Amino acid sequence: MLIAHKIALNPNNHQATYFAKSAGTARFAYNWALAEWKKQYEAWKADNSLPKPSQQSLRKQLNAIKRKEFPWMLEVTKNAPQMAIIQVGEAFKNFWAGRAKYPTFRKKGVHDRFTLSNDQFSVKDSRIRIPNLGWVRVRESLRFSGKVLSATVSRVADRWFVSVTVDTEDSPKRQAENQGPVGVDLGVSALATLSTGEKVVGPKPHKALLGRLQRLSRSLSRKEKGSSNRTKSRIQLARLHARIANIRQDALHKLTSELTRTHDTVVIEDLHVQGMMKNRHLARSIADMGFYEFRRQLEYKAQRRGGLVMIADRWFASSKICSCCGVKQDFMPLNIREWICPDCGSIHDRDTNAARNLLAYGLAALSCSTASSAGSKACGEEGSGRRRKTAVKPASTKQEVSFVPI
Ligand SMILES: [Zn+2]
Numbered sequence: 001m002l003i004a005h006k007i008a009l010n011p012n013n014h015q016a017t018y019f020a021k022s023a024g025t026a027r028f029a030y031n032w033a034l035a036e037w038k039k040q041y042e043a044w045k046a047d048n049s050l051p052k053p054s055q056q057s058l059r060k061q062l063n064a065i066k067r068k069e070f071p072w073m074l075e076v077t078k079n080a081p082q083m084a085i086i087q088v089g090e091a092f093k094n095f096w097a098g099r100a101k102y103p104t105f106r107k108k109g110v111h112d113r114f115t116l117s118n119d120q121f122s123v124k125d126s127r128i129r130i131p132n133l134g135w136v137r138v139r140e141s142l143r144f145s146g147k148v149l150s151a152t153v154s155r156v157a158d159r160w161f162v163s164v165t166v167d168t169e170d171s172p173k174r175q176a177e178n179q180g181p182v183g184v185d186l187g188v189s190a191l192a193t194l195s196t197g198e199k200v201v202g203p204k205p206h207k208a209l210l211g212r213l214q215r216l217s218r219s220l221s222r223k224e225k226g227s228s229n230r231t232k233s234r235i236q237l238a239r240l241h242a243r244i245a246n247i248r249q250d251a252l253h254k255l256t257s258e259l260t261r262t263h264d265t266v267v268i269e270d271l272h273v274q275g276m277m278k279n280r281h282l283a284r285s286i287a288d289m290g291f292y293e294f295r296r297q298l299e300y301k302a303q304r305r306g307g308l309v310m311i312a313d314r315w316f317a318s319s320k321i322c323s324c325c326g327v328k329q330d331f332m333p334l335n336i337r338e339w340i341c342p343d344c345g346s347i348h349d350r351d352t353n354a355a356r357n358l359l360a361y362g363l364a365a366l367s368c369s370t371a372s373s374a375g376s377k378a379c380g381e382e383g384s385g386r387r388r389k390t391a392v393k394p395a396s397t398k399q400e401v402s403f404v405p406i
Contacts, residue, residue, distance in 0.1 A: 001167075001168060001300070001303060001304070002149070002165055002166070002167055002168075003144055003165070003166055003168050003300070004163045004164065004165045004166070005142055005143050005144055005163065005164050005166065006161050006162070006163040006164075007138045007139055007140050007142070007161065007162055007163075007164070008138070008139040008140075008159060008160075008161055009128075009136055009137070009138055009139070009153070009159075009160040009161060009162055010136070010137040010138065010139060011136050011137075011160055015130075015133060015136050016160060018076065018130075018132075018133050019114075019153055019155070019160050020112070020155075021075060021076050022076040022077060022080040022114040022153070023080075023112035023113055023114050023153070023154075023155065024108070024112075025072075025073050025075075025076050025080045025081055025084075025114070026080040026081060026083070026084040026113065026114035026115070027084070027106045027107075027108065027112065028070070028073075028081070029062060029073075029080070029081030029082075029084040029085055030084040030085070030087060030088055030105075030106050031105045031106055032062065033055070033058045033062070033084070033085040033088040034088050034091075034103055034104075034105060035105075036053065036058055036061070037053045037058065037088060037092070040052070040053035041053055054089065055085050055086050055088060055089025055090075056089075058085050058088070058089075059082055059085045059086070062081060062085065066081070076114075076132060077114075077116065077120060077130070077131040077132050077133075079114075079115070079116045079117060079120045079131065080114040080115075080116075082117075083114065083115040083116065083117060083150075084114070084115070087115070088103065091103035111154060111155075112154065112155040113152050113153060113154035113155070114152070114153055115150055115151070115152045115153075116130070116131070116150060116151045116152075116153070117150055118147075118148050118149050118150055118151075121151050123138075123141075123142050123148065123151075123164060125141050126138050126139070126140065126141050128151065128162055128164075130153070138162060142164055142166070144166040144168040145166070145168065145169060146166045146167050146168040146169045147166065147167040148164060148165070148166055149165045149166065149167055150164075150165050151163065151164045151165070152165075156238075156242050156245075157235065157238035157239045157241065157242040158235050158238065158239065159242075173304045173305045174305065175264070175305055175306055175307075177261065177262050177263075178264065179262045179263050179264075180263065180264065180265070181263060181264070181265035181266070181267060181359060181362055181363060181366075182194050182195055182196065182259065182262075182263040182265070182266055182267070182355075182359060183195035183267045183268075183354075183355040183356060183357065183358030183359030183360070183361070183362060184259065184266055184267065184268050184355055184358065185269070185318065185351045185352075185354040185355040185358060186268065186269070186271060186291055186294065187351045187354075190202070190351060191203075191251065191255065192255060192294075193349075193351035193352055193354070193355045194352075194355055195352070195355040195356045195358065195359040197349075197352050199351070199352075200255055202251055203247050203248065203250075203251045209240065209243070209244055212240060213237075213240055213241075213244075216233065216236055216237045216240060217237060219233055220233040220234060220237055248290055249290075249293070252290060252293055252294050252297055253297060255294070256294065256297040256298045256301050257301060259298065260298065260301040260302045260304075260305055260307055261305070263307070264305075264306075264307045264308065265307065265308045265309075265310065265362060265366070266298060266302065266307070266308070266309050266310070267309075267310045267311075267312060267358045267359055267361060267362030268294075268295065268298065268309065268310070268311060268312070268358065269311070269312045269314075269316065269318055269354075269358060270311045270312060270313065270314040271291050295309075295311075310361075310362045310365060310366075312358055312361050312362070316357075316358075316361060318354040318355075318357040318358050318361070319332045319350060319353070319354045319357075320332045321353075321357050322341040322343065322344060322346060322348065322353070323346075323348070323353045323356035323357050323360065324341060324344050324346040325341060325343050325344035325346070327341065327343040327344070329341075329342075332350075336350060337349070337350050337351075338350060
């Protein structure tokens with residue numbers, strides 16, 4: 001499977017300047033190619049005899065003009081603009097496949113990065129060799145063995161990192177302990193609630209550091225534009241943002257590692273985060289916790305252990321159903337944390353009940369898929385009570401680049 005190891009770099013000043021220049025060149029090439037793509041596509045729409053744009057043709061086009069028009073591009077590795085244009089092609093591919101929005105221009109200072117193809121760099125112990133630059137020290141040696149595919153050098157606050165993608169041959173991790181399937185409800189009051197009743201409280205980094213964040217933002221806005229004090233403030237603020245992101249990432253990694261280590265099947269809901277983000281009160285907690293990141297980690301970690309992640313249908317009303325008798329309530333406003341089922345009298349903790357429903361949903365889907373493969377039962381029948389809709393979307397098994405914490 002593809003896995004990416006992100007390692008902090010230890011560049012000297014000269015090397016850091018080279019990174020910034022390469023990232024700038026990559027951004028320029030990306031934006032240039034995106035603009036050209038739009039222009040050429042419009043032209044093709046008007047006149048079908050013209051060629052359709054492609055990353056190959058745009059790379060050729062840039063190569064033909066860069067010496068004359070953008071001579072500064074030659075100061076850094078040719079890989080920086082080339083890979084950026086390949087990424088424009090990928091962005092369009094993802095857009096057409098419905099996996100991503102229409103590509104947008106890159107902005108300076110927002111995820112500055114450039115990518116190298118595997119023939120352009122080499123990693124040895126705690127060093128990486130970058131073209132036109134030489135060896136740069138890294139903080140730790142590569143954790144995975146296998147075919148090295150690419151490396152992306154990126155800036156986070158004022159630090160540089162390299163993320164090396166490896167097609168790893170590492171033997172899969174030990175199988176999950178046999179604690180069976182578990183339902184996990186991701187929530188607002190707790191990071192996660194398990195069907196076992198256990199609650200995992202998230203770190204909510206924003207809440208704790210929000211005061212500092214506000215103070216720093218205010219102080220930044222008071223500094224004169226272009227002043228060195230403003231630069232200092234900006235770096236401080238970026239560092240704080242990076243720290244918050246690290247706290248969040250760490251908590252998620254701990255949770256997903258624990259879940260996949262102890263349970264072979266994890267059932268979660270398909271959260272419509274975009275819709276939930278529209279609710280201002282929910283937005284911060286959800287942004288803090290990163291649900292998509294949670295799901296991504298869970299999926300790749302389960303895959304490494306041969307486990308299964310099941311995603312319940314988006315419309316599955318995990319909070320409204322009584323996990324004891326299966327009767328569905330009409331309303332379940334978010335402020336209700338505990339309720340009594342009017343039909344069977346069970347007292348429910350909102351989140352634990354939802355997690356139990358998710359587990360039941362997963363179990364039903366599992367037994368349904370084995371039963372239907374034996375040809376004895378049709379899947380997805382709407383029944384009464386506990387046997388509800390059982391269509392389940394298995395976690396995607398496509399190879400995804402996954403990040404390992406630093
Ligand atoms: Zn009930």
